[in-house]
Amino acid sequence: xxxxxxxxxxxxxxxxxxxxxxxxxxxxxxxxxxxxxxxxxxxxxxxxxxxxxxxxxxxxxxxxxxxxxxxxxxxxxxxxxxxxxxxxxxxxxxxxxxxxxxxxxxxxxxxxxxxxxxxxxxxxxxxxxxxxxxxxxxxxxxxxxxxxxxxxxxxxxxxxxxxxxxxxxxxxxxxxxxxxxxxxxxxxxxxxxxxxxxxxxxxxxxxxxxxxxxxxxxxxxxxxxxxxxxxxxxxxxxxxxxxxx
Numbered sequence: 001x002x003x004x005x006x007x008x009x010x011x012x013x014x015x016x017x018x019x020x021x022x023x024x025x026x027x028x029x030x031x032x033x034x035x036x037x038x039x040x041x042x043x044x045x046x047x048x049x050x051x052x053x054x055x056x057x058x059x060x061x062x063x064x065x066x067x068x069x070x071x072x073x074x075x076x077x078x079x080x081x082x083x084x085x086x087x088x089x090x091x092x093x094x095x096x097x098x099x100x101x102x103x104x105x106x107x108x109x110x111x112x113x114x115x116x117x118x119x120x121x122x123x124x125x126x127x128x129x130x131x132x133x134x135x136x137x138x139x140x141x142x143x144x145x146x147x148x149x150x151x152x153x154x155x156x157x158x159x160x161x162x163x164x165x166x167x168x169x170x171x172x173x174x175x176x177x178x179x180x181x182x183x184x185x186x187x188x189x190x191x192x193x194x195x196x197x198x199x200x201x202x203x204x205x206x207x208x209x210x211x212x213x214x215x216x217x218x219x220x221x222x223x224x225x226x227x228x229x230x231x232x233x234x235x236x237x238x239x240x241x242x243x244x245x
Contacts, residue, residue, distance in 0.1 A: 001120050002034050002166070003096045006072075007083060008061070008104040009041040015056035017064070019105050019226045024069060026107035030114055031100070036072045037090055038065065042080040082183040083162070091177060094169050098123060101172075102164045105226040108133060114222055115153065119166050119214065122154060129171040129210040132157075133164045133222035139213075146195075147213075148206065155215040158198040158206060160191040164223040175209070 004027055008020055027036065040061065043054055058076065065072045075090055098120060108114070114133065122128040131154065139147060139155070148156035162185060167176075180189040197205035214222055 001096055001124075002031060002098045002100050002116075003094045003169075004031065004034050004036040004100045004102060005087070005090070005094070006036050006038045006102050006104060007041070007086065008038065009082075010043050010047050010050050010054040010057075011105070014050070014053045015060060017057060017060050020061070022226060023102060023104055023107040024072075026110055027100075027102065028070075029110045030108055030116065033071065034100070035096075036069075037093055038072050038074045039086040039090060040074055040076045041082065041086060042077045044080040080183065083186045084177070084180040084184050084189070085182055087172070087180075087186065088177050091169070091173050097169055098166060099169050099172060100164065100166050101162065103162060106135070106164055106223055107226065108164055108223050109221060112219065112222060114214065115216070118153060122212065123166065123168050127210065128154070128168075128212045129175075130160075130165050130167040131212045131214055132161060133166075133214050134220045135163050135223045135225060137219045137221045139220075148203075150215060153214065153216045154212040156206065157211050157213050158195050158209075159213075160187055160194045160209075160211060162187040171209075 006020075006023065006027070011019065013019060024036075027034070038061070040058055043051055047054075062074055062076075065074045073093070075086075075093070077086060077089070081089065102108075119131050122131060143159060146157055146159035148158065150156075176186065176190055179193055180186050194209050194211065197208050199205070201208075214220065
């Protein structure tokens, strides 16, 4: 039912692979047999000085795909493509109705279980397009205005985030990807579009996207970050400019 999309790009820690090793292990904890499509991005011009370390990292990763990891398909991008272009290039490789999108430094937690049957059923029934696995134990107060209503173990939201999320493959292909800008973080384009649809059309706007957060009773944290940028800043759509996260 689920193909995992795992995204990797140059990090300050490379060629060390411990960050993506932990993320891979968290996937296998929850989904031991799912196919993983590993997107290995090219390197942007501002980071060319990291090329030797990143090339060594990719060599190690490709060795792991052959000899250590299971059911991982690496897709190597020779040119810098970013999340949006890598996803556009690989979406047709996803043959399952659902996909789990994961950034390489954002593993799932392994000390709390996820009811995958309930999650897949919510999407395949048509009630959801996307279910996100939250990275904090509760919804922060500044984000409460982005939440609508809780139904069972799921919370309706108008907040799009690229944190780990289970999504309908068709929704990604037909709704998300056609709207996102080239060579950019997917959320940088899409989060505003989702909120605009809701602000303009109310619940009809929400029904276009049908976003949920997995929200069982008590602690809802089901993912976390290893901060692959090591506290650094991320590039904006203008490659010459840095912006805070």
